[in-house]
Amino acid sequence: MSDTIVEERFSDLDYPGKKPPVNRGKKKPPVEINDWDAKPVYYKVNGEKREFFTISHLAKALGYSVQSIRAWEAMSLLPRSGIRGPRTVRPVAAGRSDKGKRLWTREQIEAILATAQKHRVLLNKEPPTPAFCADVARRFEELAG
Numbered sequence: 001m002s003d004t005i006v007e008e009r010f011s012d013l014d015y016p017g018k019k020p021p022v023n024r025g026k027k028k029p030p031v032e033i034n035d036w037d038a039k040p041v042y043y044k045v046n047g048e049k050r051e052f053f054t055i056s057h058l059a060k061a062l063g064y065s066v067q068s069i070r071a072w073e074a075m076s077l078l079p080r081s082g083i084r085g086p087r088t089v090r091p092v093a094a095g096r097s098d099k100g101k102r103l104w105t106r107e108q109i110e111a112i113l114a115t116a117q118k119h120r121v122l123l124n125k126e127p128p129t130p131a132f133c134a135d136v137a138r139r140f141e142e143l144a145g
């Protein structure tokens with residue numbers, strides 16, 4: 001039976017709670033691959049406004065969790081970004097650092113993505129290898145130099 005026939009036959013019935021169901025049958029729009037860069041953060045560096053991305057942007061770009069990215073940094077599988085946001089002015093909660101947020105440039109994230117695709121980190125959802133780490137570190141050095 002098609003949905004329209006079902007709706008016609010049962011249109012006179014009351015719903016539980018006397019409210020019709022909401023959002024049934026509607027599909028979510030597909031998630032775009034490049035939506036990781038939708039909301040960058042901006043900081044002034046030497047008087048010039050520059051675009052940066054946080055760890056959540058990097059995690060979204062790679063398709064992993066923020067905790068995974070932090071773990072990869074701790075295990076030296078992903079080089080540290082080398083850029084931090086400004087220190088916090090207000091007191092922070094116990095156990096938290098007052099250091100600024102980790103920040104990456106667009107070029108750094110694109111380099112990580114290209115290397116992750118090359119080493120199949122994105123495709124197979126496997127953790128990064130030491131070869132991946134070496135390639136990313138080399139690309140970061142190229143970008144810095």
